[in-house]
Amino acid sequence: MALAAAASSVGVASVALLLLLIANASASDASLEGRRALPGRETIHLEPIVFAERKAIVGSSPWRRSAEETPPPPANNSLVLAAGRTHRSDPSAKLTMYGGGWNISETHYWASVGYTGFPLFLLAVVWFVGFGAVMLVISCCWCCCCFCRDRTDRYSPTSFKTSLILLVILTIATIVGCLVLNAGQQAFHASTINTVDYVVGQGNLTVDNLRNFAGSLAAAKNIGVEQIFLPVDVQRKIDAVEEKLNSSANEFSTRIVHNSDKIKNVVDKMQYYLMAVGVIMFGLAVLGLMFSVLGLQFLVSLLVIAGWVLVTVTLMMAGVFVLLHNVVGDTCVAMDEWVTHPQDHTALDDILPCVDVATANESMHRSEEVTAQLVALVNNVIVNISNRDFPPGLEPLYFNQSGPRMPVLCNPFKPDMSQRQCAPGEVDFSTASGEWKKFQCQATGPAGKELCTTAGRVTPAAYNQMTAAASISRGLYEYGPFLMQLQDCTFVRETFSSISVNNCPGLRHYSRIVYDGLVVMSGSVMLSIVCWMVHTRQRRRRARSG
Template identity: 50%
Template sequence: MLLSLLHAHAHAHAGMHVLTHASILCRETNVEFFGYSVGCVVLYAAQERFHKSTTETLEYVVNQADTTVDKLKTVSDFIASAKLIGVDQVFLPSNVQTDIDQIGIRINSSASVLAEKTVDNSDDIRDLLDSVRVALITTAAIMLLLTFLGFLFSIFGMRFLVYILVIVGWILVAGTFILCGTFLLLHNVAGDTCVAMDHWVHSSTAHTALDDILPCVDKATTQDTLLKSKEITTQLVEVVNQVITNVSNLNFSPNFKPVYINQSGPLVPILCNPFYANLTLRPCSAGEVDLTNATQVWSSYVCQVSPTGICTTTGRLTPTFYSQMSAAVNVSYGLNNYAPFLVDLGDCTFAKETFKDICRDHCPSLRRYSRWIYIGLVMVSTAVMLSLVFWVIYGRERRHRAYSKQLVSEPAQGSEGEKNS
């Protein structure tokens, strides 16, 4: 009777142990799963926002570079078109046309270098970010699968599989902590890059690592382009004014066929040259029209012509002359209008403005979300590490309970054997 009571008490005590350890395991698992879930949410949200913020930053840099390249090509097109400008068979001097060819080659080369280098660098950074994104998502998924399988194998007492998962888990935890360190380094690099950008904006140096992000255009090329654009503008103005002074504003007799167009009416105002001979800025004199409204003013001096090109109404400009002069004005105005851009390009102002905008609009989010990724990785790694520890503890507790039950059952079996004998 006493042995039966002891045996029943042992079974009840073992049952209480099972319930107690099961409840402890469930409670520990809930805590770990909660920590893991929070870590995964933080990690997933952070990597999404970090990827989006970085992509927007890269797109902004590429867009700024593309805008600069487009403007350079526009300047190159204006300069190249100046070779074709002629008013009444009067063209630019041959030496100027030769210079136009040379400067066009240099501009196109600089534009190509800027475009190619920016695209290559952005592609490399984008590939790195995509790889990091895949690594983070894969890590979170593997950790989730590992946690689920470990919990399942622990419940069913599959010790061999649990030990295998523990070994694999420690390797993954070590790798995840290494990934944490990598993102901590990335967070610091992002912060240092933003600081370097801000420092470079305020005190730029000749060549820095920032040239790999957005390279400056060759300063000598931009200065030569600016100088040549001023020379071309001056030469085009002289071509137009030469025709106005020597053809349109003179009254020739019909015997002078090449220049006689039956000119009549008020004299055509000459075009204002925006530069002195030394290419410094020059104000317009009285009676001159500037590049902004010259075509509008000259339109009132255009006459109607006969099939032979002779004016049949009052006027001093034939439609052909007016069209040629307008083309010269448009090219001159375009070159003059892009002069500030070339000045900014020469001292790398476009890169300074780009980096200033990045520091103000993009750097805070890059720092914040890279920190979130680091925190999420730490939370996930810590949760899985605790799970590994609890799996081992729970496995040992199961073995201990099994051994205790065996010790309790052996005396009971011995007593029953004595009774039977």
């Protein structure tokens, strides 16, 4: 029962791992893209940035639909991902060929990919029922005929030696299968964890960028130069955007941690069960050889029963890993194809965190608007206060400013928010602090009523306010590429491309190694069980005839 439970847990863990990996980890997968969290489709309304929430299957069986149903054709305006690779027989549609492509929200996809493991599942059932029936017949015959056995049964040296040689060979093969399984499961575990960590890192990077961007907007709201601040309506817009940005970042960060922990928990359990099966099968093969050679018939009989169950469990696990191997391969191919068609409607839309174009544009516009208004605020002070010579008595406009005129700050945007080049005499964000420092005077007096005691166009307090405004403007301006990446899914494409190049080959290769190890191990033990019975019988006949 424990072994059966282990097999069931591994099956569930394998499928769950796949769903979570696709899902989280692009994890934000990519970029911000905060990969949506299981189990339902939600929307993180981030105004100005909206993240669609991931959708995954929870608790649904790939074979739940009636066999009378047929796979729905994809929408005319949608791109079918991995169409060639997923062209498989669909048992839920009378074994017709599935043509919907990669789509983890489609039960027909799961039915078709699950059918790839059908030969191993069928072999496991046939082995369990067939060998169980054989053991039952042998037991009945032994019980009924134990007093009337033909005492003339002769010992066959050829059978004895052949069975012993085969036992040694099969035991070695089982050990090799165990070693292959152990190496494969360790590599698969490490590769999966690395993929998850990469996706989580990309998600955390996006969360940090969102929070920093929100912080820059909040700082811009509070910036003032010579008692001049941003318009009230702009400050209200900043408050609304900041709240939604921080709320979305906090929720997404929580989901990253939750999904990461869930995936790693599943992977760790899968590794535990695979190691347990490998160790048990190794011990079974060695003990079977030892007990057969020693002629311990009762213990061999117990091992035969244990091996009968274990081989069934191992074959079922191999079938699960065939499914897992194919789903990983399908997903990697789907990601490759999506990278070249990011704006097309695909099945990945349910789990990809691409930002809605309209809301992304609004976010960028707000960033550009605040940047331009901060520059205008600073330049208004420079042109209308610092660079003008007021007579004494017009405080606070007069603070004894004198000397050469200060350069204004370069506005990187035209009135229509298109890019503009800096004009001669303007300073950009990177040089403003150093250039304006040359025009700072020494001043005395209380804060807000300082008077220059040396030549200069700006007091130390006003200089600090101007440089702070320029720094905030620069920060907002430099978030433009980040917001653009959210808009056109560049961040997601880069993350998917990296996973495809750096992680997919390993995941496919190591899942195949695990499958190979399970098949070799189960096949060797299956044949070993027969050899145990034959060799033990021949040893008993040899002892009786001798």
